[in-house]
Amino acid sequence: MAWYHGITTAFNALARRGREERQMDDEMQFHLEMEARRLVKENGLSEEDARYAAQRAFGGVERHKDSVRDERGTSFVEDLGQDARFAVRTLRRRPGFTAVAALTLALGIGASTTLFGVVKAVLLTPLPYDRPEGIAVLWSSWKGFDQTWLSYDEYEGWKADIPAFTNVGIYSDGAVNLTENGESERLRAGYIDRDILPILGVKLSLGRGFTAAEDIPNGPRVVILSRDVWARRYGADPSVVGKSIQVNGQAAQVVGVMPAGFRLPLDFGANGPTLIWLPLGADAESNGAIPGPQFQKGGGSHGFYGLARLRAGATVAQANKQLADRVAQLKKEGVYPEEQQFRAFAVGVEDQVTGRLKPVLLVVFAAVGFVLLIACANVAGLLLVRGEQRRREMALRVALGAGGQRLSRQMLTETVVLAGLGGALGVAFAAIGVWLVRHNAPAALPRVADAHLDPWVLGFALGTAALAALIAGLLPALQATSVAPQTELRDGGRTATAGHARLRWRQTLVAAEVALAVVLVVGAGLMIRSVVNLFAIDAGIRTDGVLTMRLSTPAAWYPDSVRVTAFHDELRRQVAALPGVKAVGLVRILPLATEMGDWGLQVEGYTPPPNQGTPGDWQIVTPGYFEAMGLRLVQGRFFDDRDVMTAPPAMIVNRRFVELYLQGRQALGAHVRIGGQDAKDPPYTIVGIVDNVKHNGLTREVKAQFYAPQPQFATSPGNTSRNMTLVVRGSGKPEQLINPVRGVIKGLDPRLPISDVRTMNEVVQQAIAAPRFAMQLLGLFGVLALVLSAIGIFGIVSQVVASRTQEFGIRAALGATPRNLLMLSLGSGVRQAGAGLVVGVAVALALTRTMTTMLQGVTPTDPLTFGAVVGVTAVVAIGASLIPARRAAKTDLAKVMTG
Amino acid sequence: MLTLKALTLQPMHGWGISIRLRQISGDVFDVNQGSLYPALQRMLRRGWIRAYYGDSENNRRARYYEITRDGRRQLEEQMAEWDHASRAVNRVLRFATQGA
Numbered sequence: 001m002a003w004y005h006g007i008t009t010a011f012n013a014l015a016r017r018g019r020e021e022r023q024m025d026d027e028m029q030f031h032l033e034m035e036a037r038r039l040v041k042e043n044g045l046s047e048e049d050a051r052y053a054a055q056r057a058f059g060g061v062e063r064h065k066d067s068v069r070d071e072r073g074t075s076f077v078e079d080l081g082q083d084a085r086f087a088v089r090t091l092r093r094r095p096g097f098t099a100v101a102a103l104t105l106a107l108g109i110g111a112s113t114t115l116f117g118v119v120k121a122v123l124l125t126p127l128p129y130d131r132p133e134g135i136a137v138l139w140s141s142w143k144g145f146d147q148t149w150l151s152y153d154e155y156e157g158w159k160a161d162i163p164a165f166t167n168v169g170i171y172s173d174g175a176v177n178l179t180e181n182g183e184s185e186r187l188r189a190g191y192i193d194r195d196i197l198p199i200l201g202v203k204l205s206l207g208r209g210f211t212a213a214e215d216i217p218n219g220p221r222v223v224i225l226s227r228d229v230w231a232r233r234y235g236a237d238p239s240v241v242g243k244s245i246q247v248n249g250q251a252a253q254v255v256g257v258m259p260a261g262f263r264l265p266l267d268f269g270a271n272g273p274t275l276i277w278l279p280l281g282a283d284a285e286s287n288g289a290i291p292g293p294q295f296q297k298g299g300g301s302h303g304f305y306g307l308a309r310l311r312a313g314a315t316v317a318q319a320n321k322q323l324a325d326r327v328a329q330l331k332k333e334g335v336y337p338e339e340q341q342f343r344a345f346a347v348g349v350e351d352q353v354t355g356r357l358k359p360v361l362l363v364v365f366a367a368v369g370f371v372l373l374i375a376c377a378n379v380a381g382l383l384l385v386r387g388e389q390r391r392r393e394m395a396l397r398v399a400l401g402a403g404g405q406r407l408s409r410q411m412l413t414e415t416v417v418l419a420g421l422g423g424a425l426g427v428a429f430a431a432i433g434v435w436l437v438r439h440n441a442p443a444a445l446p447r448v449a450d451a452h453l454d455p456w457v458l459g460f461a462l463g464t465a466a467l468a469a470l471i472a473g474l475l476p477a478l479q480a481t482s483v484a485p486q487t488e489l490r491d492g493g494r495t496a497t498a499g500h501a502r503l504r505w506r507q508t509l510v511a512a513e514v515a516l517a518v519v520l521v522v523g524a525g526l527m528i529r530s531v532v533n534l535f536a537i538d539a540g541i542r543t544d545g546v547l548t549m550r551l552s553t554p555a556a557w558y559p560d561s562v563r564v565t566a567f568h569d570e571l572r573r574q575v576a577a578l579p580g581v582k583a584v585g586l587v588r589i590l591p592l593a594t595e596m597g598d599w600g601l602q603v604e605g606y607t608p609p610p611n612q613g614t615p616g617d618w619q620i621v622t623p624g625y626f627e628a629m630g631l632r633l634v635q636g637r638f639f640d641d642r643d644v645m646t647a648p649p650a651m652i653v654n655r656r657f658v659e660l661y662l663q664g665r666q667a668l669g670a671h672v673r674i675g676g677q678d679a680k681d682p683p684y685t686i687v688g689i690v691d692n693v694k695h696n697g698l699t700r701e702v703k704a705q706f707y708a709p710q711p712q713f714a715t716s717p718g719n720t721s722r723n724m725t726l727v728v729r730g731s732g733k734p735e736q737l738i739n740p741v742r743g744v745i746k747g748l749d750p751r752l753p754i755s756d757v758r759t760m761n762e763v764v765q766q767a768i769a770a771p772r773f774a775m776q777l778l779g780l781f782g783v784l785a786l787v788l789s790a791i792g793i794f795g796i797v798s799q800v801v802a803s804r805t806q807e808f809g810i811r812a813a814l815g816a817t818p819r820n821l822l823m824l825s826l827g828s829g830v831r832q833a834g835a836g837l838v839v840g841v842a843v844a845l846a847l848t849r850t851m852t853t854m855l856q857g858v859t860p861t862d863p864l865t866f867g868a869v870v871g872v873t874a875v876v877a878i879g880a881s882l883i884p885a886r887r888a889a890k891t892d893l894a895k896v897m898t899g
Numbered sequence: 900m901l902t903l904k905a906l907t908l909q910p911m912h913g914w915g916i917s918i919r920l921r922q923i924s925g926d927v928f929d930v931n932q933g934s935l936y937p938a939l940q941r942m943l944r945r946g947w948i949r950a951y952y953g954d955s956e957n958n959r960r961a962r963y964y965e966i967t968r969d970g971r972r973q974l975e976e977q978m979a980e981w982d983h984a985s986r987a988v989n990r991v992l993r994f995a996t997q998g999a
Contacts, residue, residue: 023962024936026962027912027913027936027961027962028913028933028936030912030913030914030955030959030961030962031913031914031917031932034914035914035917035932038918057931057932058931058932058933059931059932059933059934060933061933063933064933064934064936064937067934067936067937067940068936068937068940070937071937071938071940071941071944072940072944
């Protein structure tokens with residue numbers, strides 16, 4: 001009960017201080033009057049005498065008022081206000097110190113708040129699905145393919161046989177042309193089955209999802225629009241639902257509009273969101289599968305993304321166990337040949353979307369924590385120095401009756417005010433930082449661009465500022481309590497050498513700073529080496545000067561491959577004629593942009609081991625592609641204008657292909673049949689060998705690959721490649737070619753939509769976006785950490801030099817040379833740096849192991865990196881010590897002694 | 900303790916308490932009447948007494964104090980302690996005078 005009264009009294013006192021004061025005045029006045037009246041009545045004093053007597057008996061009114069105020073229990077709060085005002089005054093008197101300290105804190109708080117914004121957007125904000133923890137993405141995998149699509153048989157099988165799944169859906173992706181008022185746009189399209197939206201638990205913002213009746217082969221032409229397309233192309237008109245629009249040159253009815261920001265689970269990466277959805281319309285028959293949960297040998301053709309909704313209480317691990325058991329059974333039944341190492345697995349949707357980025361983000365977040373710690377240590381150091389300078393002031397105040405506790409509270413309040421300043425400034429920095437992240441985050445990093453300042457992030461900034469105040473303010477506050485007025489005032493703050501005990505804390509701080517900086521810089525160094533290694537990997541192509549853009553030739557306007565080829569030929573001719581263009585060609589999929597699938601082959605003279613095929617990654621190109629992309633010819637020739645539709649089919653293969661299937665035999669002239677070719681069609685003849693291209697990723701294993709000319713492939717085995725990417729090599733900046741090339745396409749066919757206009761260098765950068773992101777941030781933080789530690793070292797040496805000026809003067813008088821003095825003071829900084837280096841290297845050795853998955857071509861304990869970091873830190877430490885140390889060397893005896 | 904004791908009879912205003920204290924103690928405690936007010940404030944904060952406004956004997960509004968249940972309990976405890984302590988002191992003193 002007592003605490004309750006205490007709180008209410010204190011609260012009332014604070015809230016109604018004015019009234020309390022008035023009441024107190026009244027009450028005491030009343031007392032004095034009553035007492036005076038009594039004295040008049042009982043003792044017969046005159047009124048004036050009575051008043052004086054009453055006051056005498058009462059004692060000092062103001063003193064009693066003060067005591068009452070103290071008893072109200074608000075003095076803590078009032079003191080705090082007083083401390084804060086005092087702190088603001090003190091800080092204002094020292095604008096330089098305040099600016100440096102507040103800026104240092106602001107850097108730390110701003111950087112960590114920005115990073116927290118990113119972490120929150122990527123890892124903490126749930127995906128926009130209903131209960132995302134219950135959604136899994138399904139994959140197949142086998143030798144050479146770590147993560148690939150499902151077949152229709154697998155879809156039906158898992159749906160029926162895996163108890164952990166309540167529902168399984170499949171979809172595929174592609175692109176369609178949307179034409180409205182004669183203006184075409186190429187949109188990324190999702191072909192989804194009727195179960196996908198229920199599995200994700202998406203509520204459409206208008207209309208409905210696809211029905212079972214629509215999700216059939218050659219079913220009714222219906223589409224769902226993204227919110228973005230609906231707003232941009234149809235002015236957010238609700239009546240669009242039910243209307244007919246032009247998709248791929250044909251009428252299709254709009255049945256729904258997706259909610260804002262909806263993305264399919266695999267749309268968070270570089271390819272960007274899907275903008276329009278059509279029914280998948282797949283069935284067993286149209287996919288050459290066996291209806292129901294039966295499997296054909298090999299599982300059939302794999303081309304679908306799979307999603308599953310987990311049964312309540314079931315986990316992804318359980319589902320994986322069940323999938324593994326079922327696959328083992330299917331292998332026994334001979335569905336999947338053992339050698340293919342087939343596997344089916346599920347990945348929780350959150351892991352799928354952000355799993356790759358998670359370790360990177362956590363490492364960077366830890367790094368920013370280090371920066372914050374260093375900033376706090378620096379500010380604590382600054383405050384300690386100030387504390388030293390203020391020892392006499394403190395001692396005087398202790399002597400005048402200020403409690404030690406009160407003094408440390410005052411110091412802490414000063415830090416809190418500093419941290420408040422730093423926090424406010426830090427939020428401003430974070431706002432800039434988040435803006436920069438939003439506008440510069442590589443598209444390949446899922447959800448990073450969603451980072452924004454929200455109440456949680458601001459709350460984090462507040463918490464960080466409070467923590468910073470505590471960390472930075474604790475030592476100086478403790479220092480203030482240890483003030484002993486007698487000694488302080490007696491020696492007048494003048495001693496020949498600086499008290500070693502007083503310096504020790506600061507030295508420890510500086511050593512800790514250096515240690516933290518070393519850890520950060522080692523992390524940054526390892527990332528830099530990794531990224532350099534990634535760039536140094538020979539991808540088999542030359543990316544400089546190359547511009548790429550996607551365009552497609554819809555069947556509605558280009559009904560057969562003759563017309564498609566004619567268009568491509570004319571396009572190549574006109575683009576090649578543009579000034580500055582050195583080579584031009586078209587390709588099915590760009591290296592390092594989209595993973596490539598394979599195709600079963602028969603290579604003349606090669607018999608695969610039992611139950612193994614002869615797969616080859618397939619690439620369809622036009623003449624000019626090899627020159628434009630800069631592939632290296634090993635033997636034979638590139639495609640050229642000889643390789644027309646009616647010419648004998650020609651094929652170019654990569655070196656890996658030769659190693660695997662043509663070992664020791666003459667490769668040029670060898671015949672290869674592509675699976676699906678009619679027996680009466682002539683086989684392809686190898687006319688050239690090119691060097692390996694790291695198509696699926698810079699660090700991935702290269703597989704056997706073949707290139708076929710687009711018109712010939714369209715004839716046999718027969719598939720017109722309508723979605724192609726134009727590749728143009730120029731002599732200047734590739735960006736300068738964008739408008740001329742667009743002009744050519746527009747001149748040929750203004751209806752054709754162009755998309756994904758990128759330079760090849762951009763494609764490569766997106767491919768290594770995550771390690772680059774980590775490198776840039778760690779690099780930035782590493783530099784920041786080094787600078788802050790340099791300031792710390794500079795500070796400690798300056799302090800040592802300043803406090804030992806007298807001693808140095810005496811030493812100089814006794815014959816010490818400036819060089820001796822220089823070394824003496826240099827030593828004080830270098831010793832701390834050395835201790836920090838040793839500790840930092842030890843900690844870094846322990847911590848960098850967590851980065852193993854992010855590294856490329858370097859071990860987490862890379863001696864070169866560690867060596868370089870030790871060197872750099874040592875140079876920085878010596879440099880930072882040198883400036884103040886030189887001052888010591890110039891110590892002027894006369895000045896010291898007379899001063 | 901004396902203040903609490905004074906308040907057990909009836910609610911009083913500050914001046915009234917000071918008079919009553921002087922009467923109870925036979926003017927022994929007539930040191931500095933103003934010290935009463937911080938003490939009252941302390942007891943208010945601890946919840947031993949309550950304050951309210953009422954009309955005084957000469958029709959002036961004054962702040963009255965009355966003892967609370969907590970206050971009575973506190974008083975009893977203090978009295979018990981005081982009894983205990985004073986008995987102990989008495990015994991010691993008696994022993995000391997006998998022994999002398």
